[in-house]
Structures are given as C-alpha cells and as structure tokens.
Amino acid sequence: MSRVSTTGNFQSALLNLMASQQQQADAANRVSTQKNATDLTGFGRSSETLTALKAASSRVQGFIDTGEVVGARLEAQDLALNQMIDGIGGAREAIGGVLASDSAGTLMLELEGQFASVTGGLNARHQGGYLFGGANTTQQPVSVATLSDLAAAPTVAGTFNNDTIKPVSRVAENTSIETGYLASDLGSTIFQIFKDIKAYNDNPATGPLTGKPTDAQKAFLTAQLSRLDAAKTATVDTASRNGSLQKRVEQIGLSHTGQLTSLDEMVSKRTDADLAKAVTDLQLSQIAVQASAQVVSQLRDVSLLNYLR
Known part of the structure; x- marks a missing residue:
C-alpha cells in the first residue's frame, strides 16, 4: 500500500508546475526567436554539425567579401587603363593630324596634354592607395608630371617609384x-616614346616640331605612329586581361x-523552429501551467490534518 502525505502531494504538484513553466518558456523562446534553441547546447548532438556548417559559411562569406574588394579594384584599374588608352590614342591622333595637315604648330602642346592623361591613369588611386604602385601604395608610381x-x-x-x-x-x-x-x-614603353619625341623636338639639329614639318621630321613622326600603335595594342591587351579577371571574379x-545559400539552408533546417508547432506547444504549456497552479492552490485546502480532526 502506497503512503500518501501532504508534503509528497505538494512536491509532486510543484514539480509538475515547474516542468510546465519550463515548457512554456521553451515554447515562448521558439516563437520569439524562431529558432529551436539559442545556443549550441540546446541542439544536442547536432551541435557539432552546426559548428562545421557555420565555419564553412564564415569561410565562404570571407571569400565573397574578398571578391567584392577585388572586383572594385579591377573596376578602378579598368578606368585607369582606359584613360591610358585614350592618352596614347590621342597622341597618335595628334601626330596623324600633323602629317595630314602638314602643320605641327600645336603638336607639342597636344602631346603634353596626352602625356598628362597617361600619367594620370598610372597615378590612379583606389581606396586611398595608388593602384599601380605594387606594395608601395602611399607614393605616386610616376614621379614626373x-x-x-x-x-x-x-x-x-628612373621616373617610376613602384x-x-x-x-x-x-x-x-x-x-x-x-x-x-x-x-x-x-x-x-609609352614614356620612352614621349621622351624620344621631346628630345627630338628640343634638339636644335632636328627640331623644333613647329610650323611646316620637314621631310626628316615627317619620317620621324611616321615612325612614332607605329610605336604608338604597338603601345596602344599592349595597353588594350592589358585592359582585356583585366576585364577577363573581372568576369572570373564575378563568376x-x-x-x-x-x-552560402545552400549552407544557410542546411543550417536553417537544423535551427529554425516549426512556428505552427511552437505556437501550439506554447498554448498547451500555458494550459498545463494554469492546471498545475490550480492543483497547487487546491492542495492548500487539502490536508490530512483536516481528516484527523
């Protein structure tokens, strides 16, 4: 025959109330956080798998962040390279214009502007550092203006600091x-061409390149056209390679x-709570708490001492 005591009844009722309150708290957490647990302990044996998935997600996110930084750099390089291409092309057009018009009156002035365009591209900056300085990003790669x-x-x-x-x-x-x-x-290569033209212009025996060019000056300028074409082709090839890198990084x-999406889905399957079930569990636990509290309240009026009297 089992012994029934007032203390035992109270203890049993209180344990049921505490268990119901814990279930209510767990269900409320699942509803509010939409997760099955708030820490790895709550996931039990799945915690090791979740840790591995989270580590993989962090690693992939790191590569995504790096790719965005690299993509921005490649885009900036594309703008700088195209500025150089425009400068080289402008220099060629200026020389071609001299040969076509038989007048070199503004040639050196035009070449000065195109040289500034080329040096501007080489001294391009991105996020506070010089693009083409190598590891030396705080000093202008080109020292001449x-x-x-x-x-x-x-x-x-000697004109480069990279x-x-x-x-x-x-x-x-x-x-x-x-x-x-x-x-x-x-x-x-392009600097050498500009240097040779400037030296030819400044040499009293061959220059200056002003007014109507002589046959010797025409021959010299014609030779520079092919050199400029080769320099432009090489720069265009570099810009194309840069574009290919952009596409590769994008892919x-x-x-x-x-x-990352796949990993997030795998994590979500293990961590996200079933909201419908969580709401149902919350409602049931609330009813259980109310019932347990009512039992405890009733036990205050139920004592063996009342029967002994």
Missing part, C-alpha cells in the same frame, strides 16, 4: 590570382553565393 620632367630624367626607369610586388588575391579555396599591375610595366562570387 610634364614632358620636360621626363626629358630631364636620365632614364625612363616596387616589384604585384597584388595577389585569394578568391577561393586553392585559388589565388594576380589582380594588379605595375606602373613601370604599363608605362615604360567565382556567384558560385560562392550559391554555396
């Missing part, structure tokens, strides 16, 4: 790509976005 400065430099190589380290970006697992260029690589980014 005018054709006179260029002509005064002992060598073309180092030899090209930027490399890790955009995916086991995938690193060279995303930057050096001013000296981009500008040496890698899309792939990473798909991976």
